[in-house]
Amino acid sequence: MSVDGQEFLAAQFETSRSHLRSVAYRMLGSLSEADDAVQEAWLRLSRSDTSDVQNLRGWLTTVVARVCLDFLRSRTSRREDSLEEQTQEPIVQTDGAINPEEEAQLADSVGLALLVVLNTLTPGERLAFVLHEMFDVSFDEIAGILGRSSAAVRQLASRARRRVRGTEAIDEVDLRNQRSVVDAFLSALRAGDFEGLLAVLDPNVLVRTDIAGRPGAPMEIRGARNWAGGAVAFSKLAKPVQPALLNGKVGLVFAPGGRLSRAISFTIVGGKILEAEVIADPTRLNQLDVAVLSE
Numbered sequence: 001m002s003v004d005g006q007e008f009l010a011a012q013f014e015t016s017r018s019h020l021r022s023v024a025y026r027m028l029g030s031l032s033e034a035d036d037a038v039q040e041a042w043l044r045l046s047r048s049d050t051s052d053v054q055n056l057r058g059w060l061t062t063v064v065a066r067v068c069l070d071f072l073r074s075r076t077s078r079r080e081d082s083l084e085e086q087t088q089e090p091i092v093q094t095d096g097a098i099n100p101e102e103e104a105q106l107a108d109s110v111g112l113a114l115l116v117v118l119n120t121l122t123p124g125e126r127l128a129f130v131l132h133e134m135f136d137v138s139f140d141e142i143a144g145i146l147g148r149s150s151a152a153v154r155q156l157a158s159r160a161r162r163r164v165r166g167t168e169a170i171d172e173v174d175l176r177n178q179r180s181v182v183d184a185f186l187s188a189l190r191a192g193d194f195e196g197l198l199a200v201l202d203p204n205v206l207v208r209t210d211i212a213g214r215p216g217a218p219m220e221i222r223g224a225r226n227w228a229g230g231a232v233a234f235s236k237l238a239k240p241v242q243p244a245l246l247n248g249k250v251g252l253v254f255a256p257g258g259r260l261s262r263a264i265s266f267t268i269v270g271g272k273i274l275e276a277e278v279i280a281d282p283t284r285l286n287q288l289d290v291a292v293l294s295e
């Protein structure tokens with residue numbers, strides 16, 4: 001390929017870079033890995049004859065999807081890290097020139113709960129869901145990437161969709177009421193608003209906390225003022241916390257890099273938080289049925 005041809009190809013690639021990065025991030029949940037996948041797509045493009053390609057953006061999307069699928073399958077085959085190590089990663093990766101704030105903002109824009117659920121899917125389910133539900137890629141095209149039939153890909157996407165949305169039948173009115181209380185709690189927590197926390201906590205609230213790596217019974221905190229006072233001290237750390245469905249009820253998740261590190265489940269009675277459970281133990285986190293809250 002001539003120098004002019006290479007420069008033209010590079011310019012064409014740059015027009016799709018943002019899209020490809022978006023696809024790769026949702027597939028992988030890691031900005032550094034997403035950038036690696038996009039770079040690999042460029043290398044494959046530069047070595048390929050694309051003179052007959054009519055839709056370069058679509059071609060590149062397929063290439064990135066294949067690269068991401070290889071990454072995901074490699075992760076699955078080398079599960080060497082313990083669950084605890086996986087769930088206690090820093091909030092963002094700082095490899096190379098990755099901007100931690102940029103990755104945090106990107107995770108927030110995608111939705112931490114969604115990233116958590118995507119991490120529970122098989123590579124095929126994740127690819128089918130991301131490409132079809134988020135980027136409107138046809139089942140036939142996805143079938144070509146996975147080497148499976150269109151019908152099989154539909155089933156993968158359907159299973160993934162059920163995981164993302166949750167399988168339990170939930171009363172919508174009750175869900176809205178729960179969401180209102182949890183949103184008020186989270187807003188007060190982020191603001192360090194002691195009185196705002198008291199407004200949504202039952203005066204006799206019971207809070208149970210398990211501490212990862214420590215044997216024995218969970219710690220307990222009793223009383224709204226006791227918990228609110230301690231919570232206010234950590235208000236600056238609450239920005240990355242997001243609402244999610246936990247076992248069919250509205251709760252909160254903290255998920256650095258889309259990997260669940262902490263969760264808070266609530267028992268809400270009469271518009272007040274009567275009980276709360278802060279879950280940090282990796283085994284218990286892994287047993288949670290996490291789903292995405294619809295807006």
